Amino acid sequence: MRELSVVVTVMNEEDNISPLIDALRQALDGIDYEIVFVDDGSTDTTRKKIIQHSDHRVKLVELRKNYGQSTAMTAGIDNSGGRYIAMIDGDLQxxxxxxxxxxxxxKTEDWDVVAGERVNRKDGVLLRKIPSQMANAMIRSMTGVHIRDYGCTLKVFKREIAEDLGIYGELHRFIPVLAKLQGATITQVPVKHHHRRFGKSKYGINRTFKVISDVMLMVFFRKYLQKPMHLFGTLGFVSTFLGVLINVYLLVLKLRGQDIWGKPMLIAGIILLIGGIQFITIGILSEISIRTYFESQNKKTYQIRRIVVNGQRQEVVEHY
Structure with missing residues (x-):
């Protein structure tokens, strides 16, 4: 097993390949490394450029079509062989x-993840920096994972953490949160950032709404993945209680001879009552699904960081 695998996801980065490989070879001199390029559906000569530089340290993983950066990262991790895994963008920034x-x-401080923080970011202020700062603040406050720069791809992981990240959809922005779900220890260090020299950025302001949607998912994963009934059950019982309270009040009015038909409060009471029952039902079904997820695959609801006997760290063996 090599010491380090560098996973680089690329799409239409033909002009960046040669200088990136040269820079990686120079930077990693003295380390037993490999570079795993994942081509995510390029339509230019990106693959050809990678193959031209391919040797025992440079590998190309070509995807059949453009799946997105998250899927490409997963493919790179799955096809790497290093004890440690680094992720880096293919645009030379x-x-x-x-x-x-x-x-x-x-290695020396025994972190599970070391993430980069772009302290002198070379991007546009209006369309990149400001939206990024707002997104970072929102993610920190809602997930409780206090990383200053979620958007920096440059990260180094222990292999066991990288393999279990579960980067689906477009969740690569939330890698620190996914790692934290595994109980990983994370630190962040300042890293350099450069202007894009070649090609065009794949990011735009339109991704803001996707980030907001994914934040909701991360909040659920972080707080309720193993206890969904705590979320849906609480909402359900509160809604049901309010619905019953309103309906009892209206029943009293009806018994006193007042006309309650068509009143907004009656509609609200019925909606709250039915909605509460539905929330409770969803909670029960979610609990069943979570148990099926873990038990059908013999997955554990915990992960062991280390076992120490007589001062000696022992290898952790996962039982499946």
């Missing part, structure tokens, strides 16, 4: 020279 120091910090 991240600096490969930061990887060795991040790897040393991960």
């Amino acid at each position: 991240n600096d490969p020279a930061d990887i060795p120091s991040m790897l040393i910090k991960l």
Whole structure:
């Protein structure tokens, strides 16, 4: 097993391939490494450029079509063989020279994830920096994972953490949250950031709404993944209680001879009552689904970081 695998996801980055490989080779000199390029449906000569530089350290994983960065990252991790895994963008904005120091910090200080923070970001203020700062603040406050820069791809992981991230959809923005769900220890270090020299950015302001949707999912994963009944059950019982309260009040009015038909309060009471029952039902079904998820695959609801006997760290064996 190599010491380090560098996973690079690329799409239409033909002009960046040669300088990126040269920079990685220079930065990683003295480390037993491999570079795993994942081509995510390029339509230019990106794949050809990678193949031209391919050797025993440079690997190309070509996807059949454009699946998105999250899926490409997963493919890169699955097809890598390093004890540690680094992720870096293929646009030359991240600096490969930061990887060795991040790897040393991960190993010597026993972190599970070392994430980069772009302290002098070379992007547009209006369309990139400001939306990014707002998104970072929202994610921090809603997930409780206090990373200053969620958008920096440059990260170094222990292999066991990277393999179990479960990066689906477009959740690559939330890798620190996904890692934290596994109980990973995370730190962030300042890294260099450069202007894009070649090609066009794949990001735009339209991703803001996707981020908001994914934040909701991350909040659910972080707080209620193993106890969905705590969320849906609470909402259901509150809604049912309010519905019953309103309907009892209206019943009293009806018994006193007042006409309650068509009143907005009657409609609200019925909706709250039915909605409460539905929330409780969803909670029960979610609990059943979670148990099926874990038990059908013999998955554990916990992960062991280490076992120490007589001062010696023992290898953790996962039982499936």
